[in-house]
Amino acid sequence: MxxxxxxxxxxxxxxxxxLFMLIGIVLGFWVGLLPGLGGATTLALMLPFIYGxxxxxxxxxxxxxxxxxxxxxxxxxxxxxxxxxxxxxxxxLDGHAMAKKGEAGRALGAALSSSLVGAMIGAFALAAAVPIxxxxxLSFGSPELFMLAIVGLAFIAALxxxxxxxxxxxxxxxxxxxxxxxxxxxxxxGVARYTFNTLYLWQGLDxxxxxVGLFAIPELVxxxxxxxxxxxxxxxxxxxxGALEGVKDTFRHFWLxxxxxxxxxxxxxxxxLGGSVAxxxxxxxxxxxxxxxxxxxxxxNGDVRGVIGPGAACNSKEGGSLVPTxxxxxxxxxxxxxLLGGFFLLGLVPGPDMLTTHLTVTFxxxxxIVLANVITVTACFLFLxxxxxxxxVPAHRLIPVILVLVFIGSYxxxxxYADILVTLIFGAVGWLMVSAGxxxxxxxxxxxxxxxxxxxxxxxxARYEVAWLTRxxxxxxxxxxxxxxxxxxxxxxxxxxREANA
Amino acid sequence: xxxxxxxxxxxxxxxPLLAQDYAGKTVTIVVGYKTGGGxxxxxxxxxxxxxxxLTGKPNxxxxxxxxxxSLIAAxxxxxxxxxxxxxxxxxxxxxxxxxxxxxxxxxxxxxxxQWVGSAASESTVLAIRDDLPYRTFEDxxxxxxxxxxxxxxxxxxxxxxxxxxxxKELLGIHLKIVSGYPSSGDIMLAVERKEADGRxxxxxxxxxxxxxxxxxxxVRSRASEPGIEKLPVDESFAPNARAKAIxxxxxxxxxxxxxxxxxxxxxxxAVEAMRQAFARVxxxxxxxxxxRKQKLDLNYVSGDEALKVINELLDQPKDVxxxxxxxxxxxE
Amino acid sequence: xxxxxxxxxxxxxxxVSAYAAIAALAWPLKTALFPLxxxxxxxxxATIEVxxxxxxxxxxxxxxxxxxxxAEVPGTxxxxxxxxxxxxILGFFAAILLFGFLVAVPVFLLAYLRFQAxxxxxxxxxxxxxxWAVFWxxxxxxxxxxxxxxxxx
Numbered sequence: 009m010x011x012x013x014x015x016x017x018x019x020x021x022x023x024x025x026x027l028f029m030l031i032g033i034v035l036g037f038w039v040g041l042l043p044g045l046g047g048a049t050t051l052a053l054m055l056p057f058i059y060g061x062x063x064x065x066x067x068x069x070x071x072x073x074x075x076x077x078x079x080x081x082x083x084x085x086x087x088x089x090x091x092x093x094x095x096x097x098x099x100x101l102d103g104h105a106m107a108k109k110g111e112a113g114r115a116l117g118a119a120l121s122s123s124l125v126g127a128m129i130g131a132f133a134l135a136a137a138v139p140i141x142x143x144x145x146l147s148f149g150s151p152e153l154f155m156l157a158i159v160g161l162a163f164i165a166a167l168x169x170x171x172x173x174x175x176x177x178x179x180x181x182x183x184x185x186x187x188x189x190x191x192x193x194x195x196x197x198g199v200a201r202y203t204f205n206t207l208y209l210w211q212g213l214d215x216x217x218x219x220v221g222l223f224a225i226p227e228l229v230x231x232x233x234x235x236x237x238x239x240x241x242x243x244x245x246x247x248x249x250g251a252l253e254g255v256k257d258t259f260r261h262f263w264l265x266x267x268x269x270x271x272x273x274x275x276x277x278x279x280x281l282g283g284s285v286a287x288x289x290x291x292x293x294x295x296x297x298x299x300x301x302x303x304x305x306x307x308x309n310g311d312v313r314g315v316i317g318p319g320a321a322c323n324s325k326e327g328g329s330l331v332p333t334x335x336x337x338x339x340x341x342x343x344x345x346x347l348l349g350g351f352f353l354l355g356l357v358p359g360p361d362m363l364t365t366h367l368t369v370t371f372x373x374x375x376x377i378v379l380a381n382v383i384t385v386t387a388c389f390l391f392l393x394x395x396x397x398x399x400x401v402p403a404h405r406l407i408p409v410i411l412v413l414v415f416i417g418s419y420x421x422x423x424x425y426a427d428i429l430v431t432l433i434f435g436a437v438g439w440l441m442v443s444a445g446x447x448x449x450x451x452x453x454x455x456x457x458x459x460x461x462x463x464x465x466x467x468x469x470a471r472y473e474v475a476w477l478t479r480x481x482x483x484x485x486x487x488x489x490x491x492x493x494x495x496x497x498x499x500x501x502x503x504x505x506r507e508a509n510a
Numbered sequence: 511x512x513x514x515x516x517x518x519x520x521x522x523x524x525x526p527l528l529a530q531d532y533a534g535k536t537v538t539i540v541v542g543y544k545t546g547g548g549x550x551x552x553x554x555x556x557x558x559x560x561x562x563x564l565t566g567k568p569n570x571x572x573x574x575x576x577x578x579x580s581l582i583a584a585x586x587x588x589x590x591x592x593x594x595x596x597x598x599x600x601x602x603x604x605x606x607x608x609x610x611x612x613x614x615x616x617x618x619x620x621x622x623x624q625w626v627g628s629a630a631s632e633s634t635v636l637a638i639r640d641d642l643p644y645r646t647f648e649d650x651x652x653x654x655x656x657x658x659x660x661x662x663x664x665x666x667x668x669x670x671x672x673x674x675x676x677x678k679e680l681l682g683i684h685l686k687i688v689s690g691y692p693s694s695g696d697i698m699l700a701v702e703r704k705e706a707d708g709r710x711x712x713x714x715x716x717x718x719x720x721x722x723x724x725x726x727x728x729v730r731s732r733a734s735e736p737g738i739e740k741l742p743v744d745e746s747f748a749p750n751a752r753a754k755a756i757x758x759x760x761x762x763x764x765x766x767x768x769x770x771x772x773x774x775x776x777x778x779x780a781v782e783a784m785r786q787a788f789a790r791v792x793x794x795x796x797x798x799x800x801x802r803k804q805k806l807d808l809n810y811v812s813g814d815e816a817l818k819v820i821n822e823l824l825d826q827p828k829d830v831x832x833x834x835x836x837x838x839x840x841x842e
Numbered sequence: 843x844x845x846x847x848x849x850x851x852x853x854x855x856x857x858v859s860a861y862a863a864i865a866a867l868a869w870p871l872k873t874a875l876f877p878l879x880x881x882x883x884x885x886x887x888a889t890i891e892v893x894x895x896x897x898x899x900x901x902x903x904x905x906x907x908x909x910x911x912x913a914e915v916p917g918t919x920x921x922x923x924x925x926x927x928x929x930x931i932l933g934f935f936a937a938i939l940l941f942g943f944l945v946a947v948p949v950f951l952l953a954y955l956r957f958q959a960x961x962x963x964x965x966x967x968x969x970x971x972x973x974w975a976v977f978w979x980x981x982x983x984x985x986x987x988x989x990x991x992x993x994x995x
Contacts, residue, residue: 042980052545052550052554055554145699146703147703149703149705150705173894176887176890177848177891180855180887180888180891183859183880183883183884184855184858184859187858187859187881187884190876190880193665193667194665194873195665195666195689195690196665196870196873197839197869197872197873198665198667198839198840198841199870199873201865201866201877202862202865202877205614207577207578207581207582208577208582210577210579210581210615211577211578228927229927232926232930233920233923233924233927279695279696279699280696280699282692336698336702337695337718337722338696338698338699339695345547345695346545346546349546349551349804352718352803353803353804354803355803357718357722358718359718359722360722402959404954404958404960404961405955405959407954407959408950408955408959409973411931411934411950412950412951415934415938416943416977419943422544422575422576422577423573423574423575423576424575425938425939428938429935432931432932432935435931440847440850440851441847441851443847444847445845445848446848446851458876462690463690463691463692464690466688466689466690467689467690467691470686470688470689471705
């Protein structure tokens with residue numbers, strides 16, 4: 009196995025694969041940056057180009073492109089508050105807030121470096137997973153996945169503000185998200201739920217238009233109201249020195265970065281949960297790591313940990329989601345499904361073979377991810393200054409361009425005008441939520457996890473009746489969910505008592 | 511005199527082909543699904559090789575119009591797309607059933623589309639885990655009622671759900687259908703975990719897992735594909751004519767597994783040119799090689815034949831349709 | 843009403859969850875279970891929020907979302923600008939519906955830059971041209987994304 013590890017590296021370092029990787033990186037850079045260019049769609053468009061290539065070259069190209077998307081998506085989220093990809097929305101909360109305080113450079117530095125660490129860990133997981141991945145994935149059945157969704161939903165508590173009123177609002181927002189996830193045709197009886205007889209809602213609400221509306225529109229209106237640049241009135245010089253600071257932050261909070269990377273990797277490995285959850289769980293976890301009430305209030309205001317967490321998780325998730333694709337032939341996301349097509353094109357059969365006979369190819373993929381991320385992050389650092397300066401461009405020049413990108417981003421999901429309408433509606437909802445001081449993160453969690461939880465519950469009951477409740481992993485996860493919910497409540501109470509006694 | 515008649519006939523026969531010149535134009539294939547899915551893959555493979563067979567070598571592009579299981583795309587092709595010979599559509603093969611069962615949102619009449627043909631037949635098979643003791647369809651009848659085989663499914667309307675449902679309800683095989691898996695890939699994982707015992711699905715999608723010896727196909731539906739010709743057909747076990755009609759109705763669209771149509775009103779010359787191009791491109795050496803690599807099994811079914819199947823399907827008597835609707839809802 | 847947005851949200855969610863629960867009653871058990879389990883407590887939560895706002899006129903607490911920076915802009919000005927922003931956004935949407943993306947984008951850009959941003963004609967035109975060229979080049983020419991024409995064009 010060690011030999012395959014080195015072989016894989018050597019093969020990637022040949023000039024042809026490297027060249028293709030670079031081309032892929034350049035493409036992926038723009039795809040991630042621009043809302044409206046979906047990573048998955050572009051991957052599909054690139055498939056025909058890999059015909060004549062050797063597997064290692066082809067994967068260098070495809071993976072080079074794909075690995076980069078999550079990283080550059082963070083850039084758009086931080087600078088403009090517009091989710092560059094569906095998976096980079098969580099980073100807006102603190103990342104963009106930092107940009108508004110003039111700390112865009114620092115936020116970008118933290119995002120990029122944590123992305124790099126996350127990517128490494130995700131890639132490492134793919135490598136290390138080789139012996140253990142099959143038993144690991146196989147031990148997580150539908151009951152465990154249901155509990156995992158419950159743990160995810162429990163994070164709603166972590167993402168709500170302290171105190172009774174905060175919890176109330178957090179759970180209300182979460183509940184609304186859960187309810188909206190029910191829209192569409194139900195997989196038990198085929199009844200069309202809450203579709204109001206429209207075809208558009210048949211398959212449920214699409215995540216991207218909702219996210220784009222929820223986050224980008226309030227931001228744009230805010231920008232229009234303030235009338236200045238994103239960074240406010242701060243002098244230009246202050247913006248750019250932060251990048252190094254951001255990198256230091258990642259290492260200052262090294263264990264947090266590692267933990268969030270592990271969360272992302274784990275979510276990536278578990279197919280059926282959907283990748284967009286990872287960033288929110290990481291964010292919730294980062295928020296929980298704040299030690300005092302003061303610190304927790306800082307989240308949402310520009311705490312760098314709110315950038316590090318999602319940044320690491322998003323990239324590690326990519327490496328993680330390669331695991332079920334490679335080891336089982338089961339893609340963890342649309343992008344992976346397309347990569348799978350790439351496998352077939354090259355004559356490879358994903359499955360146990362990839363972990364034995366074709367181990368070298370698997371390892372070459374690992375190295376591709378590592379190298380692609382290193383190259384991207386390095387390149388980004390070189391441009392960081394210029395990128396951060398965008399936050400000092402006067403708002404009224406940026407707003408129309410961002411708005412165009414927002415509309416395109418939402419439209420190109422399904423090529424439906426209805427998507428733009430959804431963006432506008434949720435833009436209004438998002439604006440109300442921000443004005444009212446309601447948290448949006450629980451809403452997104454509910455929206456993303458609701459249907460998944462429902463499906464797995466029904467499968468678990470249909471398959472195991474009641475026996476699944478006593479499965480060991482299920483019990484452990486349930487305990488975890490309880491801890492996640494109760495911990496913030498207990499801590500708030502403890503702090504209140506401490507203050508009362510002081 | 512004879513020569514004059516002959517040359518006149520020749521001109522009339524060749525005219526459609528000569529009349530249709532695509533030079534400098536763009537042909538669009540509208541796909542009712544997102545990128546990466548089966549329908550999209552087939553469309554893209556065709557798009558790459560079609561220009562060779564259309565006079566003037568036009569640009570052929572694919573546009574995705576997902577939504578409502580491709581009802582939106584079908585409605586678009588029927589009502590909005592211009593019948594200028596430059597637009598094709600491909601959508602869910604089960605849409606004729608949606609029309610038959612009066613699903614809300616159907617704004618088309620399958621019979622009035624200009625049928626180019628089908629690029630593949632997509633047969634459904636039921637495959638169960640290889641290590642189970644049931645090795646043939648006959649064995650399945652021995653499955654005890656108190657320990658049914660667990661078949662994972664995505665939801666009503668998908669063949670993962672409908673095919674085993676009919677086996678269970680009409681043939682009395684003891685299956686338990688557990689529905690709600692996010693994708694067929696997740697069902698395969700469940701099979702590996704022994705959470706599920708098998709799944710039904712299109713043969714094409716199951717091939718990698720059959721090759722890997724994870725599952726074994728036991729029974730198929732009426733359309734045959736290379737590799738499963740010898741499998742028993744579900745209809746042949748039907749206990750009565752009504753049951754057989756219902757199973758046949760479910761399988762009927764599978765012969766037109768990848769339907770391609772043009773908007774109603776497209777001039778006959780254009781349709782004919784496209785039909786011929788299709789027939790020839792599917793025989794194309796390069797396309798075949800590419801399709802094989804992508805594990806796509808393409809075979810041409812002519813537009814006329816497709817229309818025949820459609821008409822037969824839509825002419826089913828009301829009582830069969832009513833009974834059918836009790837089991838099968840339109841979904842995926 | 844000290845926190846009118848919260849009040850509006852609360853009422854809105856009460857209405858949505860009430861509708862959801864009532865609609866779900868018509869469905870078979872399995873289909874209705876989750877929607878009911880979610881919508882009924884949701885209704886309760888929203889009602890508590892609305893009632894407590896009404897009764898105590900409470901301030902809003904801090905959350906983990908980004909705070910609106912302390913008002914650098916006085917209330918009425920902020921309201922007017924928000925309204926203007928909303929107007930532009932909706933107007934752009936209407937333009938897309940009527941004229942299609944390819945026309946609406948440059949028209950919107952030009953209009954906004956010139957009339958809202960008060961940039962010079964030269965700047966507006968050049969900027970619009972560049973952005974539109976990039977947009978068209980990338981999305982239409984290179985990727986063939988279908989931008990349906992609007993209702994008029």
